[in-house]
Amino acid sequence: MGEERYGEFVLVRRYGHVAELVLDRPKAMNAVSTEMARSLAAACTALGADRDARVVVLTSSSERAFCVGADLKERNSFSDADLVRQRPVARGAYIGVLELPMPVIAAVHGFALGGGFELALACDLIVADATAVVGLPEVSVGVIPGGGGTQLLPRRVGAARAAELIFTARRLDAPEAAALGLVDQLTEAGQDRDDALALAARIAKNSPVGLRSAKRALRLGQGLDLRAGLEVEDAAWRATAFSGDRAEGVAAFNEKRTPEWPGE
Numbered sequence: 001m002g003e004e005r006y007g008e009f010v011l012v013r014r015y016g017h018v019a020e021l022v023l024d025r026p027k028a029m030n031a032v033s034t035e036m037a038r039s040l041a042a043a044c045t046a047l048g049a050d051r052d053a054r055v056v057v058l059t060s061s062s063e064r065a066f067c068v069g070a071d072l073k074e075r076n077s078f079s080d081a082d083l084v085r086q087r088p089v090a091r092g093a094y095i096g097v098l099e100l101p102m103p104v105i106a107a108v109h110g111f112a113l114g115g116g117f118e119l120a121l122a123c124d125l126i127v128a129d130a131t132a133v134v135g136l137p138e139v140s141v142g143v144i145p146g147g148g149g150t151q152l153l154p155r156r157v158g159a160a161r162a163a164e165l166i167f168t169a170r171r172l173d174a175p176e177a178a179a180l181g182l183v184d185q186l187t188e189a190g191q192d193r194d195d196a197l198a199l200a201a202r203i204a205k206n207s208p209v210g211l212r213s214a215k216r217a218l219r220l221g222q223g224l225d226l227r228a229g230l231e232v233e234d235a236a237w238r239a240t241a242f243s244g245d246r247a248e249g250v251a252a253f254n255e256k257r258t259p260e261w262p263g264e
Helices: 034-048 072-076 080-098 115-121 149-157 159-168 174-180 192-204 208-221 226-241 244-254
Strands: 002-006 010-015 018-023 055-060 065-067 104-108 111-113 125-129 133-135 185-187
Touching: 002 034, 010 034, 018 034, 018 192, 034 080, 055 065, 055 192, 065 104, 065 115, 080 115, 104 115, 104 192, 111 115, 115 133, 115 149, 125 174, 125 192, 149 159, 174 185, 185 192, 208 226, 208 244, 226 244
Parallel strands: 018 055, 055 104, 065 111, 104 125, 111 133, 125 185
Antiparallel strands: 002 010, 010 018
16 A cells, blocks of 8 residues: 655555545544645646556545535635635645546545535545535535535536525435435445445456546536537547557457456
């Protein structure tokens, strides 16, 4: 297992082809400060360029929370000019997670609120344990979801449901979040990280070229009409059809052996 730290509050661990991206500011329940946002963006840049990382799991070192969102104590000291300067840094963290080219799984327990839940929404799949409490309460403190929530939540649950959740600023417990599709897999208390890593290991057995191309097609096709979406899919298919992974996958199938993916 390899380990690399980005600043004080972000850690990356390696388990073969699975990378664990750890939010590591437990004393503040992973409240996203300017420094933490900058470190998260840097970690995502490095992971995005790492061809050996096939799946990323976003986890928390805090026992009480996945992430409670923006660091409001820090924000309280900001002038308007400070807030303007900080905005690109904050956006860089959320965009960094969102634009990772490989599948990304969030492992959620405890509080995942505001920007914390937006980090989970930026992932492809969300595994949550029975202690999870999620929500986008930004309008209750005079702002709006600014880490992608107004765009990502309706893509999960539909426009009307997203509007109700954002306008009321209410929090949802784990069973309701699962029932409404805000999370994808519900697990026992304390099992979110283990189950997310196990899911990642299953995914990582597959072609890295195929995984990245499939994610690209899924993401780029959202919101398009069917004809345009099928063109996106065709472009992604062409990117994989002539790859070394495709050749190895077909050969391994016919030879009844486990593929050894070249990743290109």
